[in-house]
Amino acid sequence: MADINPEDMPVGDIDETTPVEMRSLRKRWFGILALVVVAAALVWAIWFFLTQMGRVSTDNAYVGAETAQVTPLIAAPVAEVRVANTQPVKRGDVLVVLDPADARIEVAQAQSALAQAEQKYRQSRATVGAAQGRVAARGSEIEQARARLRDAEATLNRARIELGRREALISSGAVSGDELTAARTAFQSAQAARDLARAGVASAEATQNAATGELQASAALVEGTTIGTAPEVLAARARLAQAKLNLERTVIRAPIDGIVTNRQIQVGQRVAAGTPIMTLVPIAAAYVDANFKEDQLAKVRPGQPVLLTSDFYGGDVEFHGRVVGFAGGTGAAFALIPAQNATGNWIKVVQRLPVRIALDPKELKEHPLRVGLSMTATVDTRGR
Known part of the structure; x- marks a missing residue:
């Protein structure tokens, strides 16, 4: 193959780009890159502001319910x-x-006890009437005894007068000794009759006092009451109500x-x-206890909105709730054996505080949860 002479090549095939143009091209590409970086940072800032800023999240959250x-x-x-x-x-x-046999027997016994209590009350009422009759009868006996006493006293006075007359005539011989003796005997008999009449009055009065006491005792049992308000009847009715x-x-x-x-x-x-x-687990009234770290709770307040997802349904199903309140202490504080950090090699451990979150009942009805399921909770601290 023949060698090619550079001088024989066309002038247009030789790169004639100057260093100035190369620098300008690099500046242009660096400017474009800077714009892309700024735009990406701006997009990230907007995303962070809209989705992350003012929010605290934890996956240490579990479903709970007030079970019965x-x-x-x-x-x-x-x-x-x-x-x-x-x-x-x-x-x-x-x-x-449950087998109701024993309970039915108790009801029958209570009904019998109530009937006996009512019968006893009626007897007490009747006893009061009988006692009143006895008191009245004893009053009549007292009057009769007093009448006999008056008669005996009158007889005694007559005997005393007759004895005095005969004793006055004994010196003149107008009265025989037999007559005087008879007069003295009549006087003594009249005294005995008077004493007996007095004893009869005392006995009648004592009998009346006893009858009055019986009347008062009987009346005290029923005084101010009716068959519906008598204590024994009320107690029997209470036992019957308990049996029923x-x-x-x-x-x-x-x-x-x-x-x-x-x-x-x-x-x-x-x-x-x-x-x-x-x-019984009321799944329609379930709630979530989210255990946030103590340094996440500075701006968390009751009433703030919460977005939750469950591992049970995945991230496609979202639950909406609100912060209800905070527990009275951390989980470690109420442990069976609370942690004691009074040692020389103490290491601080970030504690978690349970936060109660109420869920939307409509969402719970559409997607029921079960007690103990794991949840991820994100609180929007900007909300009210």
């Missing part, structure tokens, strides 16, 4: 269990039916709307009062 623990209020064998775990129930639905309530409690109903969880009861099992038999 179902416990029987009476002891009885289990006759029916009408629900199973994971089953949704409404408030008032029958969960468990225990009979109603043989049917255990759901106290709230929720999901049946942790069922621990079987047919035929005898349960004691207060023994937990199942738990």
Whole structure:
């Protein structure tokens, strides 16, 4: 191949770019690059302002709810269990039916005790009337005894006068000794009759006092009361009401709307009062406890909006809530064995404070959550 002489090449094929033009081109490209960097920084600043500025976030958040623990209020064998775990129930639905045989016997006994109490009250009322009659009868006896006393005193006065006359005539011989003796005997008999009449009056008065005491005692039992307000009747009615309530409690109903969880009861099992038999979880009233670091809470206030996502549904489903309040202490403060940092090699550990977040009921209805699920919570501290 023949060698090519540069002088023989066309003039237009030789790069004639000057150093000045090269510098100008570089400046132009650096300017474009600077504009791109500034634009990117501006876009990032706008994104940060719109999505991150004034917001604090944590993935240490979990779903909670005020669960209802179902416990029987009476002891009885289990006759029916009408629900199973994971089953949704409404408030008032029958969960468990206990054997009502013992409760029905208690109702019958209480009804009998009430009837006896009412009968006893009526007897007390009748006793008051009878006691009043006895008091009136004793009054008549006293009047009769006093009349006999007056008659005995009159007889005694006559006997005294007759004895005085005969004693006055004994010296003149006009009265015999037998007549004087008879007069003295009549006088002594009249004295004895008077004393006996006095004793009869005292006895009648004592009998009347006893009857009056009985009347007062009987009247005290029913004074100011009716058959509906008598203490014994009220107590018997209370026992009957308690027995009926225990009979109603043989049917255990759901106290709230929720999901049946942790069922621990079987047919035929005898349960004691207060023994937990199942738990109801109100998923429609779930909330979130978000554990924020202590240095994130300076601007967090109740009422601020919160954006939440759940690992259960993924990032495509967002929940909206509001800050309700703060816990009274960190989790470490209420631990079974609180941390004690009074040591020489103490290392500061950032603490977390639970923040209660209320969720939107409509969103919960569309996407139900379960207690214990993980959540990511972002609080907008600029909101009110």
